[in-house]
Amino acid sequence: MMEIKPIGYVKNDAEKDVDFDELISRVEVLPDYVDGLYRIEECDELEIIFYFHKSNSYKLRVHPHHDPTQPEVGVFSSRSPNRPNFLGLTRVKLLRRDGNVLFVKGLDAFNGTPVIDIKPVTRRDQRK
Template identity: 35%
Template sequence: MERPHLHIIGVLHGDITSLEDAPKNYDDSQRVGILEIFPQYQEGLDGIVPGQTIVVLFWLHQATRDILKVYPRGDRSRGLRGVFATRSPVRPNPIALSELEVRALHGNCVEVSGLDMLDGTPIIDIKKKISR
């Protein structure tokens, strides 16, 4: 089987610099930042507009990748669970998902609110949020 290739399409710029400072989830955050999309992927932003909610997939480049059981949200009273049953950043493929509100676009940069990721986190994809 051919090995998959992951393309980093950009990087996040924000004011969250430590895990302790990061909100536990994007829906708990009003933090603002910039998604800098690399120039070769800028055309992919066509159609994104202010006010829209987008789903952004991030590569948690500082996450531990060899732990398969965690305490949900660090709460030891809840017992150990497999990482696939949690939203823990610790996982074999540390991919995170955030729903972010687009505030403005400036060329290859998208200003967003709702950040819960560390400054410098690589971006692997952006998708339109499905409206129901």
């Protein structure tokens, strides 16, 4: 059996769709995981893995951006939150760290979203 526990939670003003590209969010890391943030402020960008806690079902074919005028694609060819495991991944800009709180820009997650993992974006992740 697989068990995944949140390492923190997203705090922001997003209760429904907003311009996530410009949204500043806080990722509040739980006390047990704060030491894992050591030297994270040396990173410019991070990848945040989170759980779509507002999703409760999925389809294997979806219309991109929930727009029925667009042709269907497979869910794995989309950014739909309605996925078999309800996991999301977003690359964000790290603005600053204050103790257990990361201030990030561009996180497309709603207030209260559980954060599963945080990874640095490295040169290896950059596309040419």
